Amino acid sequence: MNVLSVIAPIFIIFAVGFFGQKHLQLNTKTASTLALYLMSPFLAFRTFYTQPIQEEFLYLCLYAAGLCFILIGSVYLYGRVRRLQQKEISALVLSSAFMNNGNYGTPVILFAFGSAGFDVAIMLMVIQQLLMSTVGIYTAARGSESGGSVKPALKAVVRMPIAYGAFAGLALQLSDVQLAIPLFNAIDLIADAAIPTIMLILGMQLASIPWKFSDPQNLSVALITRLVLSPIVALGLTLLLPVDELTAAIMIIMAATPAAANTTMFAIQYGAKPEFVSRVTLFSTVLSVVTVPIVLWLTT
Numbered sequence: 001m002n003v004l005s006v007i008a009p010i011f012i013i014f015a016v017g018f019f020g021q022k023h024l025q026l027n028t029k030t031a032s033t034l035a036l037y038l039m040s041p042f043l044a045f046r047t048f049y050t051q052p053i054q055e056e057f058l059y060l061c062l063y064a065a066g067l068c069f070i071l072i073g074s075v076y077l078y079g080r081v082r083r084l085q086q087k088e089i090s091a092l093v094l095s096s097a098f099m100n101n102g103n104y105g106t107p108v109i110l111f112a113f114g115s116a117g118f119d120v121a122i123m124l125m126v127i128q129q130l131l132m133s134t135v136g137i138y139t140a141a142r143g144s145e146s147g148g149s150v151k152p153a154l155k156a157v158v159r160m161p162i163a164y165g166a167f168a169g170l171a172l173q174l175s176d177v178q179l180a181i182p183l184f185n186a187i188d189l190i191a192d193a194a195i196p197t198i199m200l201i202l203g204m205q206l207a208s209i210p211w212k213f214s215d216p217q218n219l220s221v222a223l224i225t226r227l228v229l230s231p232i233v234a235l236g237l238t239l240l241l242p243v244d245e246l247t248a249a250i251m252i253i254m255a256a257t258p259a260a261a262n263t264t265m266f267a268i269q270y271g272a273k274p275e276f277v278s279r280v281t282l283f284s285t286v287l288s289v290v291t292v293p294i295v296l297w298l299t300t
Helices: 003-024 028-050 055-082 086-096 101-142 151-158 161-174 181-207 216-240 245-255 262-270 274-299
Strands: none
Touching: 003 101, 003 181, 003 274, 028 101, 028 161, 028 181, 055 086, 055 101, 055 216, 055 245, 086 101, 086 216, 086 262, 086 274, 101 161, 101 181, 101 245, 101 262, 101 274, 181 274, 216 245, 216 274, 245 274, 262 274
């Protein structure tokens, strides 16, 4: 596989969003809301409607949860050893445990493996979104001045549109319901538009993050955890789970992607060191130009 041919189109689209935001000053929040609430649910719906759900889906859930909690446990261990405050630990968890499967991971898998791998990537993206909307928000709330609670996490799950799209697609598939061709074509068009849109949005978001280098020790730990430790843990999990080689490669590659952009919004909402979280998102995305091609080469 030509790794450059996989990575180059992705970063070209990121660059278009980045320079577009710099020169046009677009409303990133509106664009993000559009992708999250109007486009991504159709992408999830199409995947779960057209892709037969087999035993593999259970393994994907076990993998995603295992990876998330192993990384969180590692960060908490580091935080306790260094006697960090809860706000600092929460910021480290947000920037280390949750990868950018939506804006970054799924396009990489699409370019690398085509539609067969893309369906697996979308399933992982939906599972990851559920984890971010529960564990991620709870972690951010724990880093707030009030200490947070589980209530915001439960509310976020109820409002999560991607999950509803996935469940609706799965329900229709299991019921053997055949959608009318005009309706499915409309869903197909929106789903196809979702991935390039969210890639542009990531470029726009990166353009709004300040290029500052502070708290070097915690920043280094977050970057190493996200870009190095995460794919290593993923490799270990794939050896324990009975998945095929393609699925295992997708798991490892998705685990190697940069910090999730959504975690910055969680950190801002709850005051869990948003400047630190946003810097990890920026630097991990830049460094992934080197690390993700290496992981791609090793896995393929």
